[in-house]
Amino acid sequence: MCGIVGAIGASGRVSKTQLLEMRDTISHRGPDQAGFWQSMSGNVLLGSRRLAILDLSSSGHQPMHDEASGLTIVFNGEIYNYVEIAAELASAGFRFRSRSDTEVLLKSYLHWGESCLERLNGMFAFAIWDETGQQLFAARDRFGEKPFYFYHDANRELVVFGSEIKTLIQAKLFATRANLRHVCKFLANGGIDAGSATFYEGIFSLPAAHWLKFSPRSRWLKIGRYWDLNPQQEMRLPNDLAYAERLLDLLLDSVRLRLRSDVAVGSSLSGGLDSSTIVSLVAKQKPQAGQETFSARFPDPGFDEGTHIQRMTSWAGVKNRSVYPEPNDLPQEIGKLTWHQDAPFASSSIYAQWCVMRLARDHDVTVLLDGQGADEVLAGYHAYFSAHLVSLLKRFRFLRLCRDVCHYVAAHGSGQLPLIVVGLLPPGLRLWAKNHRRPLALQIDLPRDGALVRRHPTRFLDPLHQSLYETLTETSLPQLLRYADRNSMAFSREVRLPFLDHRLVEYLFSIPAQQKIAGSSTKRVLRNATRGVIPEEIRNRKDKVGFAPPEGVWLRGPLRAWVEDVFASRQFKQRGWADTVVLERLWRRFKNGDSTLQGIIWRWLSLETWARTCMSPIQIDEESVPIGVGARPSGAATIRA
Numbered sequence: 001m002c003g004i005v006g007a008i009g010a011s012g013r014v015s016k017t018q019l020l021e022m023r024d025t026i027s028h029r030g031p032d033q034a035g036f037w038q039s040m041s042g043n044v045l046l047g048s049r050r051l052a053i054l055d056l057s058s059s060g061h062q063p064m065h066d067e068a069s070g071l072t073i074v075f076n077g078e079i080y081n082y083v084e085i086a087a088e089l090a091s092a093g094f095r096f097r098s099r100s101d102t103e104v105l106l107k108s109y110l111h112w113g114e115s116c117l118e119r120l121n122g123m124f125a126f127a128i129w130d131e132t133g134q135q136l137f138a139a140r141d142r143f144g145e146k147p148f149y150f151y152h153d154a155n156r157e158l159v160v161f162g163s164e165i166k167t168l169i170q171a172k173l174f175a176t177r178a179n180l181r182h183v184c185k186f187l188a189n190g191g192i193d194a195g196s197a198t199f200y201e202g203i204f205s206l207p208a209a210h211w212l213k214f215s216p217r218s219r220w221l222k223i224g225r226y227w228d229l230n231p232q233q234e235m236r237l238p239n240d241l242a243y244a245e246r247l248l249d250l251l252l253d254s255v256r257l258r259l260r261s262d263v264a265v266g267s268s269l270s271g272g273l274d275s276s277t278i279v280s281l282v283a284k285q286k287p288q289a290g291q292e293t294f295s296a297r298f299p300d301p302g303f304d305e306g307t308h309i310q311r312m313t314s315w316a317g318v319k320n321r322s323v324y325p326e327p328n329d330l331p332q333e334i335g336k337l338t339w340h341q342d343a344p345f346a347s348s349s350i351y352a353q354w355c356v357m358r359l360a361r362d363h364d365v366t367v368l369l370d371g372q373g374a375d376e377v378l379a380g381y382h383a384y385f386s387a388h389l390v391s392l393l394k395r396f397r398f399l400r401l402c403r404d405v406c407h408y409v410a411a412h413g414s415g416q417l418p419l420i421v422v423g424l425l426p427p428g429l430r431l432w433a434k435n436h437r438r439p440l441a442l443q444i445d446l447p448r449d450g451a452l453v454r455r456h457p458t459r460f461l462d463p464l465h466q467s468l469y470e471t472l473t474e475t476s477l478p479q480l481l482r483y484a485d486r487n488s489m490a491f492s493r494e495v496r497l498p499f500l501d502h503r504l505v506e507y508l509f510s511i512p513a514q515q516k517i518a519g520s521s522t523k524r525v526l527r528n529a530t531r532g533v534i535p536e537e538i539r540n541r542k543d544k545v546g547f548a549p550p551e552g553v554w555l556r557g558p559l560r561a562w563v564e565d566v567f568a569s570r571q572f573k574q575r576g577w578a579d580t581v582v583l584e585r586l587w588r589r590f591k592n593g594d595s596t597l598q599g600i601i602w603r604w605l606s607l608e609t610w611a612r613t614c615m616s617p618i619q620i621d622e623e624s625v626p627i628g629v630g631a632r633p634s635g636a637a638t639i640r641a
Contacts, residue, residue: 008158045133240528274526293313369495372480
């Protein structure tokens with residue numbers, strides 16, 4: 001796991017000093033080694049910060065150069081099946097000087113070229129410079145777990161890239177300007193850079209499952225997709241048990257691969273179905289390892305998962321450590337958190353995750369397995385019931401539809417029904433309803449046209465699979481992966497996600513949609529697969545909490561003065577993004593109990609923090625807590641073992 005930077009076509013444009021400053025801006029991503037490589041011509045500069053996970057020796061240091069081929073690699077991530085790939089390469093005559101997956105990746109590219117991507121099971125963002133062919137080849141993993149940002153100056157035949165946006169800003173090659181269309185999109189939907197656009201004009205993200213090629217000599221840059229889910233792929237098994245057994249086999253193998261590490265491995269545990277499944281499977285495969293789990297808890301019983309966490313740790317025989325995030329600490333820490341994120345974020349749950357990663361660091365656990373991704377492949381959100389009901393409508397299953405709605409209300413109550421009903425509307429009307437269901441307090445002259453509307457191309461005929469595909473590739477998962485990467489790497493931790501093994505995802509998209517949702521039950525095939533694997537009380541849970549703080553209570557209570565300081569500040573008013581009269585009205589309505597406005601209040605706070613913290617190069621002292629907005633002194637979050 002590393003942070004990577006590079007400048008291609010850089011002779012006379014990016015100095016070694018500039019590149020080292022870029023590299024060391026993300027020292028938190030790799031505290032174990034700092035590397036630098038420059039081509040003989042001075043046209044290519046590569047840098048890396050290493051967090052040693054596999055082969056802790058100097059043999060795994062980066063940038064890694066192969067003298068015979070002229071290839072040099074910088075690599076961020078893990079190739080989980082590197083052992084199997086190395087064995088295949090060894091049979092083809094390759095020899096290795098290290099036990100690192102970096103060397104395996106480099107020689108995979110040397111042997112198979114860009115088709116090596118088809119063989120990789122992992123999370124990765126890497127760049128390989130071919131000195132002989134004078135070409136850069138870069139790629140990002142299938143789901144975008146690891147980031148890759150770049151700036152392309154076509155006039156000067158220059159590409160600069162880095163693991164985080166702050167590295168590109170640090171290069172000082174361009175003026176830092178907000179992408180206002182992206183700002184509007186965030187306020188409307190909470191969306192971030194799922195595609196190529198980012199919050200910054202001129203800075204782009206390489207999309208998940210894509211490669212990038214750049215030739216400074218020929219002056220061209222190309223981007224292409226190397227993997228996608230196949231809507232034509234279908235698998236039909238004889239019964240529910242067969243589907244469940246196949247899922248469990250895939251999940252067990254995914255966990256097995258993700259346990260490969262030369263440092264301590266633990267797990268994040270929220271107490272829900274997904275994280276509990278991972279904790280149990282880790283304990284099953286490494287019963288003597290003394291697995292440690294890390295959780296966020298809250299005094300408010302409506303948001304606390306303590307009962308389920310304790311039930312799961314007792315069942316699996318593992319140790320739990322919990323942190324209680326304090327609302328009074330948030331104004332003091334939000335600046336540093338936002339600096340690490342390089343972007344605003346849609347809810348305070350990101351702060352809870354931040355506290356969990358810090359807790360893992362404090363207990364010297366470097367790698368954490370996590371249940372993230374399960375909701376987007378197994379239909380874990382309430383909104384997916386809309387697609388399920390649309391599917392029944394299309395098949396004229398009206399009685400079944402009525403029965404499932406009744407079952408849903410009986411199991412979950414009627415609170416989510418408006419969201420589900422909106423999902424039943426025709427696409428055009430649904431978009432209008434989503435974008436106009438509540439005011440955003442945007443200034444009228446901001447580029448709202450097109451920014452508030454999401455149109456997704458139809459890839460799957462089944463409505464549920466189409467909805468899952470959209471959240472997997474465009475909406476919820478990309479932002480969750482961003483949050484997890486930045487929060488974990490802020491504390492030099494690595495997060496691994498067994499539910500995002502591409503073999504497992506391909507399987508789940510090939511089986512009938514009824515294996516995900518049936519009646520009022522979500523994740524049907526996983527619930528069947530985990531019978532006897534986790535406690536029944538957790539396997540049959542209908543509610544969903546996770547690391548979600550009581551945000552509304554915080555904003556109306558201990559954070560109220562902070563919110564009002566931000567909204568009343570001259571900085572906020574002079575920025576010209578918010579209609580402050582409308583926002584003040586929304587704030588009063590929220591304080592008086594209108595909880596539907598909680599999301600927009602938080603997004604404006606987060607957006608303003610980002611504007612103050614990230615819109616110009618700044619240095620963050622890793623040992624201190626920088627001031628975000630309206631910070632007040634407070635104590636540390638409470639930690640309990």
